[in-house]
Amino acid sequence: MRPEVTAFFDEATNTVSYVVKDPSGSACAIIDSVLDFDYASGRTDTRSADAVIDHVRDNKLDVQWLLETHVHADHLSAAPYIQQRVGGKIGIGDRIKIVQDTFGKVFNEGTEFQRDGSQFDRLFEEGDSIMIGQMRGDVLHTPGHTPACLTYVIGDAAFVGDTLFMPDFGTARCDFPGGSSEVLFNSIQKILALPDETRIFVCHDYKAPGRDEYAWETTVAAQKAGNIHVGAGKDRDSFVKMRDARDAQLAMPRLIIPSLQVNMRAGQMPPADEQGDVFLKVPVNKL
Template sequence: MKPDVTSFFDEATNTVSYVVKDPKGSACAIIDSVLDFDHASGRTDTRSADDIIAHVREHNLDVHWLLETHVHADHLSAAPYIQQKVGGKIGIGERITVVQDTFGKVFNEGTEFQRDGSQFDALFKDGDIFDIGQLRGDTLHTPGHTPACLTYVIGDAAFVGDTLFMPDFGTARCDFPGGSSEMLYNSVQKILSLPQDTRIFVCHDYKAPGRDDYAWETTVAAEKAQNVHIGAGRSKDDFVAMRDARDAQLGMPKLIIPSLQVNMRAGHMPPADEQGNVFLKVPINRL
């Protein structure tokens, strides 16, 4: 079945969120939503999430799932806010527990921060099946960028998170704690083993050199033939050497510190103090 896919692009974080709808009904899933955040002032805004909510209400959609492909390091998730407004269950890969354990230590969260994934409504493992109305969704564990990365294969569409970008931009970085270029190579091969005409929807686009417009939809065939990092039969050894050298030159995403603290909590802010104030921590020399 071919799901109806509506995209929402947030240029501030170069993130693409998706509403994936059963073409024979009103059921839908929302993938990788964005909570707007101004780092300088520490203020949040819901305009990006409100655009998705308006779309859901305008088309009388029934939100079954709020899916996260991984714990994002470049934007905050709006899943709890959207859930409050239009419902749906928040899901992520079961290896979120590894991410929570790693960054619970980085941010000195103490024993109050649960590291069992209980902040989420569903934890998917490799091969799990879920439904969006009459649509079937399959989960592929595709680690490398993070230990918990999932690809959601829904009908003829695969939502790959940060594992792959458009063919002219390549692949995700692997230098975050728990990342691995070798694992990423293997994960990409798993995605590229899907049917050649499978539509691939990426989570970010940054306009590759020479391209004037943003883009976020491609195919397995195009990635396999043209991906500048891993296409045309590139060997694992060559990919790992390229990816590791490239990652060594990259700086940290500008929103990594707030994003990790919020997203490892399923989009919730850290607990407020007795006066109702919420604070985020800045670890020194840890990232």
């Protein structure tokens, strides 16, 4: 089955969100939605999410799933906002519990913050499947960037999150807590074992040097042949050496502090105080 895929690119965070539709009906899933956030003012906006909602309503789609490939460190999820307006169950990998435990400590969340994944409607394990109308989606556990990373294989399309970028840009960083370049290499091999014609949809694009346009769709065959980090038969040891050296030079993502606090709560803000005000924490010398 070949799902109908509509992409929404948020240039502020270089994030691609997707509406994935059953070609035989109106059922769809939304993958990796974005809540706009201005760090300087601490203000949220829903422009990106509203564009997705408008598409859903204009095309009379039935949103069945709001899927997260992982706990993003570079943008805030809009899943609860979208869910309130057009429905759908929010799903993520079951290793979210590891991420919640790790960053619950980093942000000193205390015992009131549940670390059992209960903020989400569904936690997925390797080999799980879902239905989107008559269209089946299969779950691959593809950690390395984070412990909870998933790839959703829906028909002939694979939504890989940050695990892979476009072939000319390479692969995900592995220096966040719980990340591992060796684990990432093994996860990528699972994706590259899919049929060559499988369409791969990435979660981010930054326009590799020499490329003028943003891009987010490629294939397994193109990744195997040309990915600058893992393609053309590159071995695990050389990848690990390259990835670890590269990660040591990378700065933290601009929105990592608000993103982690919100996304580990399934897109919800931290609880408000007695006056109804919401605050995010800034851990000092912890990231």
